[in-house]
Amino acid sequence: MLNALTDHLEEVAALILFGIGFSNLLLNRNMIKKIIGFSMMDSAIYLFLASYGYIRGRLAPILPAETPAPSVTQYVNPLPAGLVLTGIVVSVSSTAIMLALTVRLYRRYHTLNIDEIAMRAKEADEA
Amino acid sequence: MKMNDDRIRWLADGSESLDSEMLREYGQPEAEEAPDAFEMPHPRERRYYHLLHTWTHRRGERLMNRMYSVAVVLICVAICALLIATTADMPRFGDAAPLEDDNLSEFYVEEGYRHTGAANIVTGIILDFRGFDTLGESHVLFIALCTVLMLLYLPKKSDPKTMREWLESEADDRRFEPHADLILQQGAVLLVPLVLVFGVYILLNGHLSPGGGFSGGTVLGAGLILYLLAYGFRKTERFFNFRTYRRLTTSALLFYALSKGYIFFTGANGISNGVGTGRFGAILSGGLLLPLSVAVGLVVACTMYVLYTLFRKGDL
């Protein structure tokens, strides 16, 4: 456990962040807090994924214009960065949708508390 | 402003504040009467029933909530511990070890630029090697925008009810917006061109230096939003309305999908696609990378800007 902490600093931080985001999602009844929890979970996963690509003492994967004879030992792994870039854009779009849903929910049920929304939705159904 | 006094504190989760809010709006809830609807033979039993009822409604509910939170926290801590414990098993952070037999990154780094002509390997990967993912990703943005449009769009010409809604949301903006704020406008004079130029730079230079369609597009979108904040809708509506947006996004996405489709189809069938990579390191190099990043950038910038305006007032 301890050597996990020292050897895998980024991953451990990412996973703690993931746990906090997850509990935020489950514990908070407030929609906005839930959405923030989601974003946190997502960025934790991206941190986890990207930290795998990092290799100590190597350069960012951008070749100099003059000497295009690169060797894999010079640069970090470029693939995780590409994947994370895709992921970030995906997560911003789902955040936008959740926020739009929140605005509509608030306009109809006048609360952000998901339990109360559930209660009022049920009441409106039975009425 | 007076409105900002109690600010958004009421929104802060707490059901306490919202409860009183609700009571004022909806009057006294009638739920209290419910238990009496049953026929209780003995007053004593009725009292017990009442006790039980109040207990379940007051303490019991609180107890349940507390138990739920404790359970959630425990589960989360357990999951965290499990995940962290398994990372101990994984390759060490910052080590080259996992790459030793990783021909994937070796290919991308050593051979990739020959195929794509891009100095920025990441751009080469996302727009060329894994172009299908990125095509899907731009459509994620597109579909997200369509969903937000579905949820928040309030067209100007419509029935009285939506019209009223629209006017009200317009009024919100007027009420809460520091209109024609001098400091903001002076700042925007300096900042907006800077941000826009920076956005265009990383958009166009994405295959040579950090950046590319997505980052450039978001920076451009942010610049536009800043301009909007400083000068209001009047000015932006002149050059950017709903029709412009639809035309821009659709043509950019079409170009993107068509050119990627051409590349996929010719690539899979072993036909030469006739797109050269150009001189390595020059701005006009990398074959289709540059036009593709411009298309992606357009889609992203428009999407970000339109998202913002949809949230603001349900229109462009």
Added chain:
Amino acid sequence: MEALNLLLLAFIVICAVAVSVTKDLLTSIIIFMAQSLAMSVVWILLRAPDLAITEAAVGAGITSLLMFITLKKLHAIRIQGKDSDEDE
């Protein structure tokens, strides 16, 4: 470098905790924004400059902006009082 990395990661985790314990939504969004900024510096340390630019523009820019505007909208809806959302 290592120290900066450690510091930033600690900052990110502390921000995450702070977001979950703050009651005020505006504050928690601002903390979330700060966290995103710290994250973009982490991306630079991880040698992923593309991610750093995108994270700074998306996480600290657009996402937080959308959250702010949502809060504002909710506030406006509340002040206007009831406007029911039923239509078909």
Added chain:
Amino acid sequence: MIWWQNIPFFLVWTPLLFASITAVLRAKVSRFLILLFPAVSALLSAILTWYCLRNGGSFAFSMGAFGAPYGNELRAGALEAALATAFSVIMLLSLLGGWNRMNVQIPRQRLGLYCVMVMLLLSGMMAEVFTNDMFTAYVFIEIMTIAACSLIVARTRGRTLFAATKYMIFNQLGSGLFLLGLSILYCLTGNLLMGDLHEKVAALIAEGAHLDSLTLAVALITIGLAVKSALYPFHSWLPDAYASCTPASSAMLSSLISKTYIFLYIKFIVRVIGLENLDVIHVRPILLACAIASILMGSIDAILEKKLRRMIAYSSVAQIGYVYLGIAVGTELGIAAAVFHIIAHALAKSLLFLTGDRLIGASDGDAHFHELCGAGFRAPVCGAAFTVGALSIVGVPLFAGFASKLYLSQACLDMSPRWSVIGLVVLAFSTALNAAYFLITIVTLYRTPMHAYQTRMHHHWYSNAALAALAVLLVLMGLLGPGIFSIIESGIKYLG
């Protein structure tokens, strides 16, 4: 490359291309397009199935000039092609069957956007069926999730907003877990392509290295996809979502979207992990337990439910349990039975949702059972079609459900004696439960009504024809069960 090997690419790419065009077209034209595309896609994938069966084996379509591990890749065999055919046909019939209600229930300014969603849904479905790359699968999962969310929310009446929010929360959680599992898998193997992942995973298992992390990754992906396809403990988003939206949407949600996720999971199990390695990963007992819980609890919830559409929704949970039971058996026979059940259930469930809504409409819009008395007489076509669908789900001989339950019980015998007994008992007991609530519903439909109803709903002939086609397909599938099953079995050989 032979000409027909380009078909998977066009199945994925053309709807994607036309999605953005649909957004600028007038709603009338785009309404036509969303019927045209599933039809064309059904035709093309039927051709593909034919050629795949004739030539045997499977082939890869690399997206771009680069070989497989560097770029994306599609992979198609008889099984994928057959499923693509089934999904396109069901999509077309669901849209046609719910056509009138769709046009009434969705506000006019949203109809164009609804069409965009359907196009992207089609593309996402095809991409999930054919993709050979885990990360592409993730991206298209997101497209499908968002499309499903707006399919729910397109209707403004009732609790659709709340249902869509719940759907989004659960499904985002599911995709998050999927992505985390995928990242761990990538960290361990350095690959994203399913075939290459399999080699690396097999090597890891043979060495006995990183087994804990591997198990964790598989568990996360399993939970992620289980949440998205509503396996028992994670199903609480389902009834609201399926019961509140417009019937065409609920038919597509229940019969296409959750099934696509399950098929992706099957591909993950067969192609990435490999059936022979399942026991090392310890995924089978948990899947079995969840599947059995899902079968029993879904049926019990359905019995307790007082509204028709919610009852149908809960019965979905039970049926998804059957599919996972087949997967959990972990043999080729089990997987084949699961795939067969996917198709049988998709047909039956879309039929039930479409007819259920119309029967409610024929009873003055009241979904409670006591109001449904005599609805079968008021809407004769619907009553008959509903009966066919319900009988198929119960598993009455002649219908598809019977064949699929037969194959499932056959597959159960592949397990260890204790588990096979448990599996068979659960199958028998749940059939009794299914019979309980569906037969009661059918009887209710044909009882004398308590009072007169005025509502006369007009439905076009093609709507009724779509329902009839679904019912006929169910019967055909029951009669031609062995033939279809042999196609599926031969396809599964080349899935890995």
